Amino acid sequence: MRTYQIFLVKEEVAKQYFGRELLIFKLFKEYKQTKSVDMLTLLKKQINFITEPISVFNLEYIIHKQLRHDARYEKLPQAFVVADRQEESFAKLHLATSYITLEAYGTYEAETLFFEVLRQNCPYFLAIDFENSQYGWLAPIRNRKYV
Incomplete structure (x- = not known):
């Protein structure tokens, strides 16, 4: 199983x-x-300085709005689930104000669906898989070039 913690990093950081x-x-x-x-x-003070609280209510609304017509999607009381039996892909997303937890196994199809929804709505999410020491922005940040 792959487990990601996703943090909302302040724009300037x-x-x-x-x-x-x-x-x-x-x-x-x-x-x-x-x-x-x-x-x-x-360390907690430093983390609080570089991150922003996540608007759980807003994000719940956005996720449900964008995925409600997808047959693989299900809204549970404390989480969102995307399960695709044909692709053997499963992902469960739990929202909290400090970070989002995404648990996934099988192919990457289900987790990619959640990553895409998050990426489209905020470019400053940083996903971290501590177990495998992997990390990255959900949306690559482009630096402005001044001429």
């Missing part, structure tokens, strides 16, 4: 750290692994 996502990943990873209470407090 996302633009400044585009191409240097490893630094953000290391911050979150250190937070997950630290046992020191003082260090946890410090």
